[in-house]
Amino acid sequence: MGELKLNFCKALFDWKRDHFSGTQAELGEFLGVSQSQVAKLLSGNRAGNEAWRRKIAKKIGIPYEVMIGLDKPPSSVPQSNMGPHSRKKSASCVSSDSFISIPLCSLEELAVWIENPEKKLCETISDSFLVCAGELQDRADHLLVACKMSDDSMSPLIMPDTTLIIDLGDKHFSDHGIYALNRNQDKGNTPMIRRVRSLADLNSFLLLPDNFDYPPEVNNTDWQNLCIGRVVWMWGSLLDR
Numbered sequence: 183m184g185e186l187k188l189n190f191c192k193a194l195f196d197w198k199r200d201h202f203s204g205t206q207a208e209l210g211e212f213l214g215v216s217q218s219q220v221a222k223l224l225s226g227n228r229a230g231n232e233a234w235r236r237k238i239a240k241k242i243g244i245p246y247e248v249m250i251g252l253d254k255p256p257s258s259v260p261q262s263n264m265g266p267h268s269r270k271k272s273a274s275c276v277s278s279d280s281f282i283s284i285p286l287c288s289l290e291e292l293a294v295w296i297e298n299p300e301k302k303l304c305e306t307i308s309d310s311f312l313v314c315a316g317e318l319q320d321r322a323d324h325l326l327v328a329c330k331m332s333d334d335s336m337s338p339l340i341m342p343d344t345t346l347i348i349d350l351g352d353k354h355f356s357d358h359g360i361y362a363l364n365r366n367q368d369k370g371n372t373p374m375i376r377r378v379r380s381l382a383d384l385n386s387f388l389l390l391p392d393n394f395d396y397p398p399e400v401n402n403t404d405w406q407n408l409c410i411g412r413v414v415w416m417w418g419s420l421l422d423r
Contacts, residue, residue, distance in 0.1 A: 185251070186250040186251065186252070187229035187235075187250075188226055188229075188312075189249065189250045189251035190229050190235055190239075190249045190250050191223055191224065191225075191226040191229055191312060192226070192281050192312060193244065193248070193249040193250075193251075194223055194224065194238065194242070194249070195224050195281070195312060195314070197242055197244065198224065199314065201242075206220045206221055206224070207220075212241070213238055213241055213242075214237075214241070215238075221345075223238075224312070225286070225311045225312060225345060226283070226310060226311060226312035227286070227309060227310075227311070235249070235250075281312050281313065281314055281315065282312070282313060282315050282318075282322055283310040283311070283312055284310060284311045284312075284313060284326045284327065284328045284347060285309070285310060285311075285326075285327050285328065286309040286310050286311040286327075286328040286329070286330075286345070287309065287327065287328070287329055288329065288330055288332065289329050289330070289331075289332050289362075289372050289373045289374075289375075290332075290372050292327060292329055292348075292362070292373055292410070293371045293372055293373055296364075296373075296410065297371075310328075311328035311345060311347075313328075313347065313415065317415060318347070318414065318415060321349055321352075321414060324349050324350075324351045324352065325349070325350040325351045325411075326347055326348065326349055326350065326414075327347070327348050327350060327411075328345055328346065328347050328348075329345070329346050329348060329362070330343050330344070330345060330346075331343060331344045331345075331346060331375060332372070334393055334395075335374070335375070335376075335391040335392075335393050335396045336360075336375050336376070336377075336391060336392045336393065337392065337393045338392070338393075339392045340360075340375065340392070340416060344416055344417070345416070345417070346362075346375065346413050346415065346416050347413070347414055347415035347416075348362045348410065348411040348412065348413055348414070349411050349412050349414045350410065350411040351411065352411055352412040352414070353405070353406060353409045353411065353412070354412070355378070355380065355405055355409070356412075357378075357379055357380050358377060358378070358379060359377070359378060359412060360375065360376070360377050360378075360412070360413040361375070361376065361378055361409050361410070361411065361412050361413060362374070362375055362409075362410040362411050362412075362413060363375075363376055363378070363389065363401075363408055363409060363410060364403075364407065364408055364409075364410060373410055374389075375413060376389040376390060376391060376399075377389075377390040377391075377392065378390070381400065384400070384402070385402060386400050386401060386402035387400070387401050387402075387403075387405070387408065388400055388401075389401055
């Protein structure tokens with residue numbers, strides 16, 4: 183995606199965080215687009231054509247040239263264009279400088295990179311996901327990757343197609359934490375997302391799906407080999423769950 187389109191996505195993300203308290207579906211209704219289009223815009227995955235972007239800029243009351251970074255921002259956003267879920271401007275994430283771009287891939291693509299770790303993530307994965315650095319607390323400079331949840335095994339907490347951020351540098355075990363994990367070779371190589379409990383007396387781990395349709399699993403693999411990284415974000419922090 184070009185720099186101007188990326189700036190547009192960043193500007194819309196800022197505007198939503200600072201001025202719109204509704205859901206993505208409600209924002210889509212306000213803008214006249216689908217929820218999936220809103221998700222792609224806010225994640226920096228798709229920005230449509232210029233005419234479409236100009237309509238959105240007009241709807242939220244920010245000059246298009248400002249949104250794409252060719253002009254200075256106005257001192258305020260017109261109240262009449264802030265929609266039915268308007269809110270006061272937040273003290274966090276108020277400029278595009280506070281965003282970081284994280285490689286975005288499927289769990290299957292992550293497995294390919296795990297098998298070829300000598301390559302940089304950015305060389306293996308071409309898509310990216312924008313997130314406010316403040317959301318990640320002190321993890322913004324860690325080795326992070328964004329992945330789409332591929333199944334409903336962690337529903338209702340993590341629904342299918344939810345974007346997760348995994349800290350590949352955090353393999354510190356926290357009982358009841360949520361992690362991306364390697365599967366046993368006989369179950370395929372696609373990583374799984376599970377809540378993990380320690381079974382100290384058995385020297386193993388209990389891997390727990392949140393969906394009761396999926397059975398728990400006892401795994402005695404060494405933790406450093408089992409764990410890919412900790413899931414730390416899902417449109418909000420998972421650290422305290």
